[in-house]
Amino acid sequence: MKQAIALTVNGDVYEVLISPNQTLLEVLRDKLGLTGTKKGCDLGACGACSVLLDGEAYLSCLMLAVDAVGKEIVTIEGLSEGGDLHPIQKSFVELGGLQCGFCTPGIVMTAKAILDEEPQPTEESVKKKMAGNLCRCTGYKKVIESVMSASGRMGGKQ
Amino acid sequence: MEKQFSVVGKRLPMVDAAAKVNGSAQFTDDLTFPGMLHGKLLRSPHPHAKILNIDVSKALRLPGVKGVVTGAEIPDRQYGIVPKARDEYALAKGKVRYIGDEVAAVCAIDPEIAEEAVDLIEVDYEVLPAVFNVQDSIKEGAPVIHEGVANNTSFAIRKEFGDVEKAFAESALVSEDSFYSQPVNHAPMEPHAAVAQYDPVRGQVVLWSSTQIPFFLRRNLSATLMIPESKVRVIKPKVGGGFGQKIDMFAKDFCAAWFAMKLGRPVKFVYERDEVFIVTRQRHPMHLTVKTGMAKDGRILAQQFLSYADGGAYNSTAPTMMALSCFFLMVPYHVPNLLYEGYHVYTNKPVGGAMRGHGIPQARFAVERQLDLMADRLNLDPADVRTKNSIKAGEPHPGGFVINTCGFAESVQLAAEAIGWKEKRGKLPFGRGVGMGGASFPSGVTNMSHISSGAVVQVGQDGGVNVLTGAADIGQGAETVIAQIVAEVLGVSLDDVRVTAADTGTTPLDPGTFGSGVTVRAGNAARIAAESVRKKLFECVADELEANPDDLVARDGVIFVTGSPEINITFPKALKAYQYKDLPMPLVGRASWMADTNEPTTLFTQPGNFSPNYSFMTQAAEVEVDTQTGKVKVLKMVTAHDCGRPINPMLVEGQLEGSIAGGMGQALYEDVITEKGQVMNPSFLDYGFPTTMEVPEMESIDIETDDPVGPFGAKEAGEGTQLSPAPAIVNAIYDAIGVNFNELPVTPEKILKALEEKKKQGV
DSSP states (O other): OOEEEEEEETTEEEEEEEOTTOBHHHIIIIISOOTTSOOSOSSSSSOTTEEEETTEEEETTSSBGGGGTTSEEEOGGGTSBTTBOOHHHHHHHHHTOOSSOSSHHHHHHHHHHHHHHOSSOOHHHHHHHTTTSOOSSSTTHHHHHHHHHHHHHTTTOO | OOOOOSSTTOOOOOTTHHHHHTTOOOBGGGOOOTTOEEEEEEEOSSSSEEEEEEEOHHHHHSTTEEEEEEGGGSOSOOBOSSGGGOOBOSSOSSEEOSTTOEEEEEEESSHHHHHHHHHHOEEEEEEOOOOOSHHHHTSTTOOOSSTTOGGGEEEEEEEEESOHHHHHHTOSEEEEEEEEEOOBOOOOSSOOEEEEEEETTTTEEEEEEOOSOHHHHHHHHHHHHTSOGGGEEEEOOBOOOOTTTTSSOOHHHHHHHHHHHHHSSOEEEEOOHHHHHHHSOBBOOEEEEEEEEEOTTSOEEEEEEEEEEEEETSOTTHHHHHHHHHHTTSSSBOOSSEEEEEEEEEOSSOOBOOOTTTTHHHHHHHHHHHHHHHHHHTTOOHHHHHHHHBOOTTSOOTTOOOOSOOOHHHHHHHHHHHHTHHHHTTTSOTTEEEEEEEEEEESSOSSOTTOOEEEEEEEOTTSOEEEEEOOOOSSSOHHHHHHHHHHHHHTOOGGGEEEEESBTTTSOOOOOSOTTOHHHHHHHHHHHHHHHHHHHHHHHHTTTTTSOGGGEEEETTEEEETTEEEEEEEHHHHHHHHHHTTOOSSEEEEEEEOOOOOSSOOTTTSOOOOSSOEEEEEEEEEEEEOTTTOOEEEEEEEEEEEOBSOSOHHHHHHHHHHHHHHHHIIIIIOOOOEETTEESOOSHHHHOOOOTTTOOEEEEEEOOOOOSSSGGGBOOOSSGGGTSHHHHHHHHHHHHHSOOOOBSOOOHHHHHHHHHHHHHHTO
């Protein structure tokens, strides 16, 4: 049986008709057309589907859409304001913290969660917290550098 | 006077980086069309079986199912990336050859219904005996995997020059050692996908596909669907990594197009992650025996190779892979006498294909490991042995390669210095060590005339530059590099250049992304196309500047006279002048480029040049082995690298860094484990490629050479760097604990076992 739920995504409220077994990832991508969030494994192993729920990073492929009701969901599309890139996004662009870009939305959202929690992280801390986001292109060096640079760019503030 | 560049050689962000960080970049699975249907594939549960009967009636009756197709209904046209090695059907005809082989496809209104319908298809199989390794597969009386292929050996190569026997007799030391490289999955982050749409009025099918080679895919689709190439349009959206795995056509491509044509509605196929692991491609497992004769001073006098590649159920790139594996034993070392025998053998297992380095990493691992073994036996420094054997630019090459530039010897020295070779090698406490490996890679190939690239450069009235290129950017930054080349030639900024790429309906022919040929081949085509535009502009403004067109320079938005920059005209004004002279707009330049070549290819039997140019590198690793757990921590990896002149050093570094992670994975962690043909670890968690926690400190050293063939002196940078991290790491493990590992990967289990053995022997 389908059910209607309301999801708050990037500040907007969407009413959607879903099956109770649908994941948040499926609803974001297939119902709301927010395809920036990627499906890399559908098993919670790669981090490409990372989104923020009330400010914390979650794997949207492991979360049922019904469990996201009442939470503030932020996806990669919600990070840049008025078309301007967020400072984290700018750092990834300028420092080459991405190649194919498929893991990038998930990595950027995780970076946002890391820097919100710890505005001036150590490199070690970033590595630990980013360990659930797989990337096959970059070897992670420039990913870590991008997060560290974003921290500096944001003045160590949230 | 040293050349100065404004755009080339700069660390510029990728032209599509902003779209990739804000979520707007569209990959194949991100595309949707009104009325789109979804497809799923039924796969064989048996490693080898005859298909006796397929009953699709229950599946067809399931509400929401729009179509089912089996191998019996599709044209009898085999496909494959190498014309002489075609052996695959999109859907199996009569027989399946590995677990995962495609048996039938279903198309339905949503993916869940399609999946349910797949389960309703009933197949009667007659299970056949299967073979799971090369040794069994080549035996007399082994099950025949493909009719007519004797000993299951689908391709053999023999290459010989000099006199190895004579040279062995003259050698101070002759060593014969055997090595094994394991199957590795490319594991690109984007699972393989295809969307097809059909226009019944024009009879044209359009396919959006996660492909590295749109034009080859068009050819394979055209051949298997039996419609003209002109009625197939392949468009490559953003591709989320390929590393060679997206070179072949897959069932999802054919079936999406098939259903779109039959049903008149758009159709999408997306592979699940386990399908990426099981049914796409993997690095060929390879057994390689190397016999090397060395002089007392470490000079290589002769090498003899015997290799067996486990190809799995189909050929894919088999002949190319074997050829690369053989030919790239002739660089970076001078091998005056060589004999190579190699065999590609079918087994009832997942299929081997192109993977970053393509047959060479396996060979490189063997040679680089053996060099260390032999240096040890002769009491020589392995770094010195490498320098001593380095080929040199301009010298005659035993295999007939033309080496215009070569920074290999320098790369050994610089990598050694950066890792602290002299102070550390053999001198670190037990459990720590350093090691190195050298390599060379082609920038595409010279020996096939259809390997050429085209480009069109158009300048609009507002000064905007549009480049049409067939080159396929799969994340490495091909579009950025091409845009930089065009911007440099025209003297405009990167922001002024837009690239339209990899669409067989609009962009010129290009073979695609493989063999590391894109920068040199497509880059040269774009350079020449841009130069022809520039020539027209120069001729137009020469009078006004009172100069010879040949003396003009375009840079930073200005055209000026060489040596007199004050005599100039801005690019927009030059463009206006062009229009006021009533010369036709838009200003268009076009070109195509291929490397000099001799036709037909004779390299298997005669000497000859393989590639327009060759990259060279040495990678040096420092490792720490935890003798309690057997875990290896790579502390640092240095790459000293000659890729000619890097067009974009930031992107080159990205290639190096990604290769180090990939090479580490091959050295220490990754292995596609099969039991009786069943892949046991088809998920990221079970497979385990490196995360942020494993990657080491990385240092890259650029050895700039100005190659005469590459655009602005560039050579390849994407694949060669994947060749030597694994041997460098395994050589460092030897330095750390005194154990020689000749089989990959070197897991904690193997290390603990070896340490235990060592203890028993009391050494």
